Amino acid sequence: MSTLKGFTFIEFVIVLIIISVLVAIAIPMWPGTSINASAQADQVAADILYTQTLSLTTGERHRFVRLSTTTYQIQDSTGTAIRNPGAGATTITLNSGITFGTFTNLPNNLIVFDGKGIPYTTTAIPGTTLAAIASIPIVSASLTKTIQIRPTTGWISVS
Numbered sequence: 096m097s098t099l100k101g102f103t104f105i106e107f108v109i110v111l112i113i114i115s116v117l118v119a120i121a122i123p124m125w126p127g128t129s130i131n132a133s134a135q136a137d138q139v140a141a142d143i144l145y146t147q148t149l150s151l152t153t154g155e156r157h158r159f160v161r162l163s164t165t166t167y168q169i170q171d172s173t174g175t176a177i178r179n180p181g182a183g184a185t186t187i188t189l190n191s192g193i194t195f196g197t198f199t200n201l202p203n204n205l206i207v208f209d210g211k212g213i214p215y216t217t218t219a220i221p222g223t224t225l226a227a228i229a230s231i232p233i234v235s236a237s238l239t240k241t242i243q244i245r246p247t248t249g250w251i252s253v254s
Contacts, residue, residue: 135193136233136240136253142169142179147208147249154210161204164194196232196239206244214249
């Protein structure tokens, strides 16, 4: 006599309920959004550093310009957009669900570097030097990362 062994319907439903509860608890803790915001902040900081490096190597002014809450460009001193080698485009769009917050101490939504790497807040020459730490927030639904640019040196950090 052979007996079939397997799960009953009730056992199957109980296992599904347990799995559903575990998934409902785990999904809000999933780090995907915060990892994306951190990576995006690092990328924007790298692009600002690239802008400063362009100024240092060419001896000419270059600027990082926020065009909207989700787009930015690197421009030369005439305002002509420069192709970003990492993105392969002149206008870079932030990842889905990520935006710029309100810039602090950057009244024109841009940062300009001269040939010595000194940060300015205006495009005029000689322009207005950055007087206090500038902050550029990168915002996602669950996390805000802040890029800071220091006066005089233009040192860039992400926190």
